[in-house]
Amino acid sequence: MRQATCSVCGSEQPSGEMFALEGKPICAACAGNRPAEARAAGEKLQLGRIVDTTVCSVCHADQGQSELPLIGGLPVCANCAPKLYAWPFPLWLKAGMAVLLVLLGWALWHGRDYFAAGRHMVIGERALDRHDYRRASDEFVQVLKFQPGFQKAILLGAKANFLAGDPESAMPFFNERDHYEHDTLYNEVNGMLKRSVDAVRKARRAVALDDAGKHSEAAQLMNEAAQEYPQAENLGTMAQVFSARAAFYSKDYDAALKFSDAAWHRNPNDPNLSASLASALACKYAITGDPQFRSQAEQMLAKARELSDRSLADHAAYLQYSPRILYRLESRQIIDNAEYDRRFGRKGAQP
Amino acid sequence: MIPGIVISVLTFPGVIVHEAANLLFCRFAGLAVFDVRYFRFGNPAGYVLHETTSDFRKTSW
Numbered sequence: 001m002r003q004a005t006c007s008v009c010g011s012e013q014p015s016g017e018m019f020a021l022e023g024k025p026i027c028a029a030c031a032g033n034r035p036a037e038a039r040a041a042g043e044k045l046q047l048g049r050i051v052d053t054t055v056c057s058v059c060h061a062d063q064g065q066s067e068l069p070l071i072g073g074l075p076v077c078a079n080c081a082p083k084l085y086a087w088p089f090p091l092w093l094k095a096g097m098a099v100l101l102v103l104l105g106w107a108l109w110h111g112r113d114y115f116a117a118g119r120h121m122v123i124g125e126r127a128l129d130r131h132d133y134r135r136a137s138d139e140f141v142q143v144l145k146f147q148p149g150f151q152k153a154i155l156l157g158a159k160a161n162f163l164a165g166d167p168e169s170a171m172p173f174f175n176e177r178d179h180y181e182h183d184t185l186y187n188e189v190n191g192m193l194k195r196s197v198d199a200v201r202k203a204r205r206a207v208a209l210d211d212a213g214k215h216s217e218a219a220q221l222m223n224e225a226a227q228e229y230p231q232a233e234n235l236g237t238m239a240q241v242f243s244a245r246a247a248f249y250s251k252d253y254d255a256a257l258k259f260s261d262a263a264w265h266r267n268p269n270d271p272n273l274s275a276s277l278a279s280a281l282a283c284k285y286a287i288t289g290d291p292q293f294r295s296q297a298e299q300m301l302a303k304a305r306e307l308s309d310r311s312l313a314d315h316a317a318y319l320q321y322s323p324r325i326l327y328r329l330e331s332r333q334i335i336d337n338a339e340y341d342r343r344f345g346r347k348g349a350q351p
Numbered sequence: 352m353i354p355g356i357v358i359s360v361l362t363f364p365g366v367i368v369h370e371a372a373n374l375l376f377c378r379f380a381g382l383a384v385f386d387v388r389y390f391r392f393g394n395p396a397g398y399v400l401h402e403t404t405s406d407f408r409k410t411s412w
Contacts, residue, residue, distance in 0.1 A: 058385075071383045071402060072383050072385065072401070072402030072403065073402075074385070076383075081383075084383035084384055084385065085378070085381065085382075085383055085384075086378070087374060087377070087378075087384040087387060089371065089374070090389075093367070093371055093389065096367075097371075
């Protein structure tokens with residue numbers, strides 16, 4: 001422990017208990033009123049405690065005249081130094097943190113359904129963005145298992161199916177909830193619903209017109225339906241088929257061939273579309289006599305036969321329309337179903 | 352005007368966590384700690400008295 005002499009009263013005291021006033025040692029008694037006096041006089045005072053580097057500032061152990069190393073400007077003995085670098089956390093704090101960790105674990109376990117729903121939601125939205133509508137729809141179905149009635153999942157699931165051209169699969173999503181908030185997504189999907197309903201309604205009217213023999217009107221209406229809901233592949237195909245039929249009855253066999261070919265290219269594995277194309281090619285052969293049209297018609301008819309073997313209904317239809325097409329190729333006469341039935345007394349299926 | 356004591360009562364868990372985190376990072380940075388007060392009704396509401404450093408990384412911690 002070092003001693004110092006007070007510059008005011010001259011007393012000798014341990015330096016660690018004294019202050020430095022303007023760089024000179026002063027005892028606590030003499031320094032007592034100095035701060036107040038300086039404030040009253042408006043003076044700035046340089047007053048600080050003297051650090052005795054021979055006394056540990058933590059345990060106050062006296063090292064005699066040996067100076068201790070400084071940590072943070074304070075003398076610290078070898079016993080106390082490690083404690084400063086490993087200040088312990090109190091027990092109540094550790095217990096509190098443990099309780100929080102347990103709460104966290106329980107919250108994560110309790111919320112696992114939400115995490116699962118969130119994961120499916122993210123995957124579904126990404127699938128929707130990259131136009132994988134089937135995958136998107138499946139993911140939103142999973143979301144609704146964990147979070148029934150979740151509006152965003154319902155609307156996005158319906159949207160995915162509308163964009164896939166499958167409005168029938170979109171409709172069950174709307175059963176999940178009675179009331180909807182009219183936000184941007186709701187308005188978008190509601191618009192899709194209305195367009196799909198309008199398109200289907202027009203398509204049904206077109207079928208009725210076609211059955212009634214009004215082929216041109218039917219074709220026009222079916223094309224409108226396809227334009228209103230372009231995502232519906234079947235409507236687009238039906239538009240081509242109806243257009244081909246209207247052209248046939250208008251005796252525009254070039255147009256009939258063009259539309260039949262377009263319809264077949266949309267679904268080359270459909271036996272009825274193959275047969276329609278064969279029928280249009282047979283018309284062209286009947287008109288022009290070009291053997292290439294006959295060859296192509298026979299190839300398409302063979303393809304229709306091969307494809308129709310996959311189902312009884314398709315095969316039955318093939319047995320109905322194939323004789324008419326063959327008759328057209330052999331006779332180079334273009335007659336419709338009604339005329340064929342009248343001549344040969346049998347119902348012809350209409351590809 | 353909300354009384355300071357009300358603010359202190361409402362925010363004391365955050366003060367405790369703050370000072371605990373302060374202490375933890377002093378350990379990571381290898382800085383000596385002289386005193387820790389996790390909470391009190393006063394200004395500051397809590398503190399960690401530690402040595403200073405001129406090391407940029409330790410200051411960042």
